[in-house]
Amino acid sequence: MTAPPLTRASLLVRLRDPNDGDAWKEFVRLYAAVIYGFARKRGLQDADAADLMQEVLRSVAAAVGRLNYDPGKGTFRGWLYSITRNKIYNFLEARARHPRGSGDSNAHQRLEEYPGRESDADDWDKEYERKAFAWAADRVRDEFQPNTWQAFWMTAVDGHNARDVGTRLGMSPGAVYVAKSRVLARLRQEIGQLPDN
Amino acid sequence: MIITCPDRERLKGVLDSSLADPDQADVVNHLDSCTSCQAALEEIASSGSSVREAARAARTEVPPAQTSAFWPALHRVEREIQSPAAAMDVTRADPAGDTTHIPDRHLEFLDPPDDPAHIGQINRFGIVELVGRGGMGMVFRAYDHCLQRTVAVKVLDPQYGKNEMARTRFIREARAAAAVAHENVVTIHHVECVEEKDLSFFVMQFVKGRSLQDRLDEGGPLPVREAVRIAAQTAGGLAAAHENGLIHRDIKPGNILLEQGSGRVLLTDFGLARLTEDVKLTQTGFVAGTPLYMSPEQARGETVDHRSDLFSLGSVLYAMLAGVPPFQGSSPFTVLKQVTDSRHRPVQDVNSAVPESVAEIVDRLMAKDPRHRYADAAEVATALNAELAKLPPDGAASSISRRSSRSMPRYVRSWWRRNSSIGLIAVAAALLLLVLSEATGLTRWTLLGQRGRGVGNYGGQDATELPATPTKFTLPAMDGAVWAVAFDPKGDYLAWATEGGTVRLWDLKAGRIFGVLNTAQSKSPVWAISFTRDGSRLATGSDDGFVRLWGVQTREQVGTEFLNPFPVRSVAMSPDGKKMASGTRNGAVILWDVERAKKLHNTIGHESGVVNSLTFSPDGKMVASAGSDKTVRLWNVDDGSLRANLTGHTGPVYAVAFDPTSQLVASAGWDRTIRVWDVNSAAERSKFDVNRDDIWSLAFCHLGKHVLAGGQDGTARWLDIDTGNVEYVYRGHTGPVHAVAVARDGQFIATGSRDGTVRVYEMSKP
Numbered sequence: 001m002t003a004p005p006l007t008r009a010s011l012l013v014r015l016r017d018p019n020d021g022d023a024w025k026e027f028v029r030l031y032a033a034v035i036y037g038f039a040r041k042r043g044l045q046d047a048d049a050a051d052l053m054q055e056v057l058r059s060v061a062a063a064v065g066r067l068n069y070d071p072g073k074g075t076f077r078g079w080l081y082s083i084t085r086n087k088i089y090n091f092l093e094a095r096a097r098h099p100r101g102s103g104d105s106n107a108h109q110r111l112e113e114y115p116g117r118e119s120d121a122d123d124w125d126k127e128y129e130r131k132a133f134a135w136a137a138d139r140v141r142d143e144f145q146p147n148t149w150q151a152f153w154m155t156a157v158d159g160h161n162a163r164d165v166g167t168r169l170g171m172s173p174g175a176v177y178v179a180k181s182r183v184l185a186r187l188r189q190e191i192g193q194l195p196d197n
Numbered sequence: 198m199i200i201t202c203p204d205r206e207r208l209k210g211v212l213d214s215s216l217a218d219p220d221q222a223d224v225v226n227h228l229d230s231c232t233s234c235q236a237a238l239e240e241i242a243s244s245g246s247s248v249r250e251a252a253r254a255a256r257t258e259v260p261p262a263q264t265s266a267f268w269p270a271l272h273r274v275e276r277e278i279q280s281p282a283a284a285m286d287v288t289r290a291d292p293a294g295d296t297t298h299i300p301d302r303h304l305e306f307l308d309p310p311d312d313p314a315h316i317g318q319i320n321r322f323g324i325v326e327l328v329g330r331g332g333m334g335m336v337f338r339a340y341d342h343c344l345q346r347t348v349a350v351k352v353l354d355p356q357y358g359k360n361e362m363a364r365t366r367f368i369r370e371a372r373a374a375a376a377v378a379h380e381n382v383v384t385i386h387h388v389e390c391v392e393e394k395d396l397s398f399f400v401m402q403f404v405k406g407r408s409l410q411d412r413l414d415e416g417g418p419l420p421v422r423e424a425v426r427i428a429a430q431t432a433g434g435l436a437a438a439h440e441n442g443l444i445h446r447d448i449k450p451g452n453i454l455l456e457q458g459s460g461r462v463l464l465t466d467f468g469l470a471r472l473t474e475d476v477k478l479t480q481t482g483f484v485a486g487t488p489l490y491m492s493p494e495q496a497r498g499e500t501v502d503h504r505s506d507l508f509s510l511g512s513v514l515y516a517m518l519a520g521v522p523p524f525q526g527s528s529p530f531t532v533l534k535q536v537t538d539s540r541h542r543p544v545q546d547v548n549s550a551v552p553e554s555v556a557e558i559v560d561r562l563m564a565k566d567p568r569h570r571y572a573d574a575a576e577v578a579t580a581l582n583a584e585l586a587k588l589p590p591d592g593a594a595s596s597i598s599r600r601s602s603r604s605m606p607r608y609v610r611s612w613w614r615r616n617s618s619i620g621l622i623a624v625a626a627a628l629l630l631l632v633l634s635e636a637t638g639l640t641r642w643t644l645l646g647q648r649g650r651g652v653g654n655y656g657g658q659d660a661t662e663l664p665a666t667p668t669k670f671t672l673p674a675m676d677g678a679v680w681a682v683a684f685d686p687k688g689d690y691l692a693w694a695t696e697g698g699t700v701r702l703w704d705l706k707a708g709r710i711f712g713v714l715n716t717a718q719s720k721s722p723v724w725a726i727s728f729t730r731d732g733s734r735l736a737t738g739s740d741d742g743f744v745r746l747w748g749v750q751t752r753e754q755v756g757t758e759f760l761n762p763f764p765v766r767s768v769a770m771s772p773d774g775k776k777m778a779s780g781t782r783n784g785a786v787i788l789w790d791v792e793r794a795k796k797l798h799n800t801i802g803h804e805s806g807v808v809n810s811l812t813f814s815p816d817g818k819m820v821a822s823a824g825s826d827k828t829v830r831l832w833n834v835d836d837g838s839l840r841a842n843l844t845g846h847t848g849p850v851y852a853v854a855f856d857p858t859s860q861l862v863a864s865a866g867w868d869r870t871i872r873v874w875d876v877n878s879a880a881e882r883s884k885f886d887v888n889r890d891d892i893w894s895l896a897f898c899h900l901g902k903h904v905l906a907g908g909q910d911g912t913a914r915w916l917d918i919d920t921g922n923v924e925y926v927y928r929g930h931t932g933p934v935h936a937v938a939v940a941r942d943g944q945f946i947a948t949g950s951r952d953g954t955v956r957v958y959e960m961s962k963p
Contacts, residue, residue, distance in 0.1 A: 032271045036261060050266035057274045059316065059326055086312065090340065090347055094405075130258050133251035141783060146762055146800065153762070156252040162235075174228030177235050178211055181242035185212050188248045 027194070030135040031057060035084050038127045042088050052091060056084050081124045136190035144183060151176045152183035202231060208238050259740065260782070262696070263724070263766065263809065263851075264678065264893060264935055264951055269867060272848055306352070306396050315340070319398060320389070322350055338403060348386060349404070353397040364390060364397050371399045373443050374467040381434030383454065383465040401465070406457040409450035409513070415889055417520045418548050422588045424517035425555060427453065429581035430462035431510055436574035439503045443467055446501065448509035449490040450516065489522040493537045493565050504567040507577060511562025511570075518555070519547040523563065540565075555584055668929050669945070672703060672955040679949030680724045682936040685732040685749065691947050692735055693936070693955045694723035700737055702749065705945065705957075712752045725767045725811075729774035736777055738765035744779045746791070757794040761787060767811040769820065776834060778820045780808025786822050786830075788837055798837030803828065809851045809866070810895075814859040819876070821862050825849035829864045831876065841879035845872060852895035854904065863904045863918070865892035871906055873918050885921045887914055893935045899943040907934030913948045927958050 035056050039049035060083060141149055147169050154165040155176060162176040171179070203211075203224045210216040211224050228234055243249050261267035307317025307324055315323040322339040328349070329336040339350040353367055368388055375385040387400040409427065412419070419427070431453055438445060445452075445467050454463040488496060492508035495501050515523040523541040524532050541563055545556050558580055564570045571577045677696030684691055690711055691703040698721050704711040714737070716723070725738040734755065735747045744759040759779065767780035776797065777789045786802035789795065802808060806825025813820055819840060820832045829843040829850055848867030855862055861882065865871040869892060871885045890909035897904055898915075903924070907913040913934050915925040932952035939946050949955045 028275060029271065032267070032274060033260070036267050036270075046261070047266040050270035053267065054270045054274055055326070058277070061277070082312075093345065094347055126254075129247055129251045130254050133248065133255055134258055134260065137255070138783065150760075150762055156249065157255045159253065159256065172225065172229055174225040174230075177228045177238055178225055181238045182212055184239065184248055184252070185242040185244075187252075188243055188246045191246070191248060191251075 028057060030131055030194070031060075031080060033131040033135065034124075034128050035080070037131060038084060038124055039088055041123060041127065042092075044088065044091065048091065052084075052087050056080070056087055059083060077125075077128060081121065084124070085120065132191050132194060133187065136187045140183070140186050140190050143186065144179075147171065148179040148183065151179035155180045156184065202234050203227060205237070205241065208234065208241055211238070212242060259722075262678065262722075263680075263807065264933055268849070269891065272867065306394055311342070312340075319350060319352070319396070320391075322348065322400065324350065339400075341400070347403045349383075349401050351399055351401065367397050370443075370467070373441065374438075375399075377438050377441050377443060377467070379434050379437035381430045381462050381464055382437060382467070383463045402463075404454045404456055404463050404465075406455045409453040409455060409517070412455060413450050413516060413520070418550075419517045421518065421550055421552065421555065422585065422590065424514060425581055425584050425588060426460075427455070427462050427517060428510065428514040429578055429585055431464055431513070432574050432578035432581055434462070434464040435503075435506055435510065436578055438464070438467055439506070439574050444501065444503050445506045445509075446495070447490075448506050448513060450513055453513065488532045488536060489524065490516075491533070491536055492567075494567065496533045496536045502567070503573065504570050507562050507570050507574060508564075508567075510574075510577065511559055515541065515544055515559050515563065518544050518551050518559070521547070537565075552584075552588075554587075558584065668927075668956045669959045670703075670708065670955075670957040671929070672701075672957070677722075677953055678932070678935065678951040679953060679955055680722065680935055681726045682938045682947045682949040682955055683726050683728055683735075684938050684940040684945070684947065685728045685735075686730050686941050687732040688940055688942055688944070689732065690749065691938075691945075691955070691957065692726050692728070693947075693949050694726050694737060695953070696722045698723055698739065700726060700735070700747075702752070703955075703957075705940075714747050714752050715754065721764075724765060725769075727768050727770040727777075729770050730772050731774065734770075734774070736768050736770050738768035738779055740764040742781075744768055744777065744789075756791075759787075759789055759794060761785070762800075767808050767822070769811040769813050771813045771834070772815060772817045776813075776817075778811050778813065778822075780811045780822055782807050784808060784824060784826070786811065786820070786832065788820065788832075788834065797834075801832060801837050801839070803830065806849065809849065810853045812853055812855055814855045814876075815857055816859040819855075819859065821853045821855060821864075823850035823853040823864055823866065829853055829862065829874065831862070831879070841876075843872075843874050843879060843881070845881050845884075846870070851891070851893050852906075854895045854897045856897045856901040857899065858901060861901070861918075863895050863897065865895050865906055867891050869908075871895070871904065871916065873904075883918065883921065885916060885918075887916055887921070887923050891933075893933060894937040896937045896939045896946075898939050899941055905937045905939055905946055907937040907948055907950075909933045911950065911952075913937050913946070915946075927956070929956055930954065 032053050035053040036049050039052050040046070044052060060080060144152075151162075151165055151169055151171060154160045154168070155162055162173040162180070165171075166173045166176045169176070207216065207220070207224055211221060211228075214221070216224065228238065239249065307319060310316060310318050310323060312323050315325055316327075317324040319339070321343045322341055325338045325340055325347075327335055328338050335352050335354070337350045337352070339348050340346070341348050353364070368390060371385060371388040374382075375388065378384065383404060384402040385399055386402070389399070390397045418424070431448070435445065435448070445464070447466060448464075452464065452466045454465055455461075456463060490509045490512040492501065492505040495505050512523050524535040524539070543556065544559050545551050545553070558577070562570055562577065571580070672693070676699045679693050679695055681694040682691065683693075684705075689705060691705055692700060693703075694700045698716050700714040700716060700723055702711040702713070703709070714735070716737070716739075721740040723737050723739045727736045728734070728749075729736075733749055735749055736744055737747065738744045742761045742764055744761065744765055745754050746756050747753065748755050759777070761779055761781050762785060763781040763783040765779050766782055767778075769778045770791075771777065775791055777791050779787050779789065780802070781787075784803040784805050784807065785800045786808055787800050788797040790797050802822065803824035803826045808822050808824055810823040811820060813834070818834055820834055822830050822832065824830070827844065827846045827848060827850060829846070831840040831843070832838070833840050843862070843864070846864065846866055846868050850864050851866040853862060853864045860876050862874045862876055863871060864874065865888075869886065869888050869890060871887065871892060873882045873884075874880065875882045888906060888908045888910065892906050892908045894907035894913075895904055902917060902919070904916050904918055905913050905927075906916060911928065911930040911932060911934060913927040914923045915927070916923050927946065927948060930948065930950035930952050932950045934948045934950050936949035937946065943960055945957055945959055947955060947957050
């Protein structure tokens with residue numbers, strides 16, 4: 001491991017300081033991916049989803065700096081969700097209002113279909129968990145031997161059985177299980193340092 | 198071998214490697230066959246979290262495509278976070294105004310927000326973000342909770358709000374502006390003063406887009422037709438305002454908004470300039486702000502009428518056509534002096550592509566004596582719209598207009614004839630072959646007025662001013678974005694690979710599909726393809742992490758697959774066909790022995806990010822890799838050692854190519870530059886800024902004199918690497934060009950785009 005994982009408390013403190021670029025950089029890729037992925041799943045095109053992601057992160061950065069975010073009132077993840085949801089809704093609403101400029105005749109329909117609160121929040125959580133996994137995987141991968149990582153990936157992600165993977169990689173099935181579990185444990189730890197986890 | 202199951206503590210010990218070696222071996226052996234311990238171990242590892250579910254879901258999880266707008270947006274955000282004061286709070290402020298960072302306390306007039314997503318509240322308007330700041334106040338994007346719509350809220354700077362006269366005038370002017378209803382004028386919804394807080398604000402239509410100033414800041418003149426279109430719509434909006442007795446007084450590029458998507462022009466800030474003048478005059482006795490577009494009578498401080506706006510409109514049109522304002526100087530005073538005393542330089546002297554009739558309109562608008570200008574804005578709108586009707590679509594503008602006023606130089610005529618015939622052949626070929634042809638290719642050609650004027654200067658001009666070459670074939674969309682194109686070295690086939698995972702081969706001589714590789718079992722996006730030099734095989738690299746080799750004639754897979762630890766983004770075959778390089782999404786570069794299907798060396802590569810592009814040097818001794826970590830790296834094939842780390846790009850590098858002599862490497866990417874590096878000294882030889890957008894792909898021509906660069910803007914540009922001149926622009930794609938290739942004999946070039954099509958152009962021979 002290159003640097004000790006930051007503790008949750010210190011991260012939240014640092015997140016509040018808009019001049020502390022490093023705290024942001026730790027997470028911005030993750031949040032960007034979650035927001036973008038969620039917006040795409042809500043029917044936004046690539047460029048619009050990217051714009052929206054940028055907007056959300058800008059307003060988060062601004063709000064964090066102004067101490068508008070109060071951890072006591074809810075989770076960071078939930079707060080990010082409310083901002084993203086509002087912006088998506090506004091976007092769809094604007095589209096529906098000005099279909100000529102955007103050429104998007106489906107906007108009305110998508111606006112009407114905009115999911116109710118509960119399923120929407122579930123989708124957000126799912127997106128968050130998936131992107132957090134990918135984010136953590138990118139960060140910890142280099143800590144492992146290539147064989148260990150492949151054993152993990154082929155079993156846990158691709159769903160191959162340990163025996164086949166072992167044969168392919170020249171490892172015993174037990175060693176494959178150990179490799180898989182070690183990576184899982186490390187990923188859990190990495191994901192665990194995120195705020196709200 | 199132990200028969201009894203290890204307890205929980207020992208399983209934990211295996212996980213954190215704290216067991217003694219023999220004990221560890223025992224437990225691992227036991228895990229070979231004991232399913233309950235296997236499950237227990239995983240249980241401990243994930244300890245109640247959802248990490249295992251997330252892992253299973255990751256199988257279908259694909260990061261945004263390499264070409265997605267996500268990546269540039271992410272980089273912008275990251276950059277802003279690095280310098281929050283520069284970008285986070287003040288975005289795209291009025292360039293004439295104060296753009297310094299506004300401390301939070303200056304936003305104290307905002308009430309606390311009702312919605313956590315907002316930064317504050319003014320009455321029923323939830324303030325979303327600050328979008329700009331001018332001399333007069335701040336503009337916010339806001340949400341009207343009552344009418345449920347996004348609006349722009351302009352708040353008068355409190356220093357003006359305290360001034361009774363200013364406030365009265367503000368209200369009066371804003372009310373007058375609110376009476377103007379025209380599609381080219383920003384609609385004002387609402388004006389209000391909150392007396393107890395000295396707060397005056399008005400609410401207007403939110404225009405998503407950017408100002409003409411932002412557009413001009415990109416450098417270079419606008420295409421003639423675009424400039425005339427913007428001026429015509431501005432004149433239309435002005436006419437409506439003048440009919441209501443409203444004079445703008447501050448027509449400048451910063452007050453002309455271009456709506457995103459539609460390109461509609463919207464004029465904003467009517468009458469507000471007067472307010473600033475009043476206040477500043479009483480405070481300082483001098484008119485501040487930008488005098489660049491002021492009329493002479495305004496500069497002299499005389500009474501102005503609607504014809505003052507016409508002069509300013511003329512100055513704006515001039516700036517669009519020339520790329521620079523008509524009068525420039527080191528200080529506002531020298532500019533004012535020129536506005537009143539000097540005649541502007543003829544716009545055609547600055548941009549020869551401007552037709553005589555358009556130049557005449559500019560001259561008449563910019564007459565020093567208001568009586569010599571047009572009578573009113575409606576007349577100007579009519580004249581400009583008449584010009585617009587005469588001008589051909591963008592790209593052909595310069596040619597037609599020049600021919601009407603002057604005879605074509607001989608070399609231009611011969612160029613025209615030569616390419617006309619190619620165009621006819623292209624049309625005939627298209628009809629015969631029943632492929633979708635670029636029908637508009639014929640009308641999109643442009644002629645260059647004065648080629649060679651200002652060597653290396655083309656980067657500053659708009660691409661549409663340059664000659665384009667007609668498309669020979671357009672191979673239609675079938676399977677999503679095209680990520681890779683390649684000519685086989687013999688010149689028989691063109692191959693291309695898509696997001697949908699198919700790889701097709703096109704027979705160049707017969708002009709038809711030769712075949713489709715049998716990729717049915719994988720179906721994951723194919724990012725890269727590379728032919729062997731004898732043309733018998735083709736390597737494909739795909740998102741599932743495999744590089745596969747295919748027989749070109751059989752279209753079936755041959756040999757073993759090459760498994761990479763991560764999705765493969767780039768593949769290159771060595772010139773002798775014995776080695777292969779693959780690059781992955783996580784930065785690894787792997788060199789393979791093709792016959793033995795084994796790695797030649799340990800994995801090398803970039804510390805982080807994606808390996809976007811890979812290529813072997815033609816002499817087979819080196820591999821160059823382009824990474825998202827902003828570097829280009831040169832590797833020695835013999836031992837896998839790093840030969841050079843080429844740094845200088847300011848963003849991810851998307852493409853890298855060797856020249857035929859293996860002496861030069863070209864690279865390009867997110868930072869929009871093309872850089873040419875000297876291999877031996879590892880020094881940057883030259884840097885070109887010829888694209889206004891990200892560059893996704895590069896190829897050297899067979900002679901090594903030119904590179905072809907495919908970009909986000911949907912074009913491919915043919916650039917002379919010694920002079921930096923862009924000699925041809927290949928266009929027609931409706932999406933970013935992700936892949937380019939030049940056939941080995943230089944006869945054809947091919948481009949592949951996110952629009953799902955591949956275009957083949959025939960090179961015009963000199």
